[in-house]
Amino acid sequence: MNYQTFKPHPDLASIVKCHWILEIPDGSEAPKQRIVPDGCIEMCFILGDDIKRYTSDTEFTLQPRAMVIGQITTPYYVQPTGYVNSFAIRFYPYGFSNFIDTPIRQLADQDTPLEELFGRHTAANLEKAIIEASSTEERIAIVENFLLSKLSEQSTIDQIVKSTIDSLYQTNGKAAINSILKDEMHKRRNLERNFLKTVGISPKQLGKIIRLQAALKSLLNQDDETLTQIAYESDYYDQAHFIKDFKTFTGINPKDYLTDDQMILSSLIYSQE
Incomplete structure (x- = not known):
């Protein structure tokens, strides 16, 4: 299994977290892999064989083959066909x-084809260029040129939303929205509305996801904790609260996380971030 991440162009670094590739020579016998919320949205191109996304057991x-994966609010399963x-x-x-x-909240918990967001012609040209590229570096250059050309048409990031998200990341999701806004409580309703518009979920839900991500990384890197x-370090009220949130977003108990073969892919991704 080859999973690698790449830094974005400096002009995109404030909105693009990374580019990544995943390659598995033959995944046809791989078990289902559980994908859990991480608070991010992804544009993905499938260059190998098809991948199943389970809607039930x-x-x-x-x-x-070319899609945007919206905000994930509950775990789901994928499985390669080859x-x-x-x-x-x-x-x-x-x-x-x-x-x-398109309102971001409409993309939540869905795989949306690129053509529905950018039009058939634009999406087809971008997908064709990505498929025909001879290297990862060339693919990164192609998609970054596309994003930079689109970005010039859009307004700048809402600063209240951005500063709130920055605070959530800096505190691993522990910061309460009240403390982030401080003496600007009158802006809370506006913040909630803009969050749904630009992020797709509420600030409280994003904070829970970021806090869980920190706990997942602690589990992967734990010595004898x-x-x-881990619940205390992640600022959960108690262990029961930690376990409840963990099961909500992953579908399993924390003690089963490291030995679950359906979490191999997620564990690999989180261990490298």
Whole structure:
């Protein structure tokens, strides 16, 4: 399994978290992989064989070959049908809203084909260029040129939303919205509305996801820490609260996380961030 991340162009660094590739020579026998919320939106191109996204225990759809994966609020499962070769762009929570007119909240928990967001002709040309590129570096250059050309058509990031998200990341999701706004409580309703518009979920929900991500990384990097210690360090009220949030966003208990073969892909991704 080859998973790598690449830094974005400096002009995109405030809205693009990274570019990434994933390659698995033959994933046809791989178990389902559980994908959990991370607070980000991704534009993904499937360059290998098809990938299933399960809608129930037994039913699935094939993911679009060129798509945007919206905010995830509950865990879901994917499974490759053969050779895995994917190239993607991971946006900060507020990042992707700068490139489309479609309300971001409409993309939540969905795989939206690029043509629905950018039009058939534009999406087809971009997908063709990505497929025909001879290297990851060339693909990054192609998609960054596309994003930079679209960005020039859009307004700048809402500063209240951005500063709130920055605070949530800096505190691993621990900062309360009241403390972030401080003496600007009158702006809270406006913040909630703009969050749904540019991020797709509420500030409170994003804070929970960021805090969980910090706890997941602690689990992966733990030495002899107990679940109680991890819950305390992640600022959960108690271990029961930690376990409840963990199960909500991952579908399993924390103690089962490291040994679950359906979490191999997620564990690899989180261990490298």
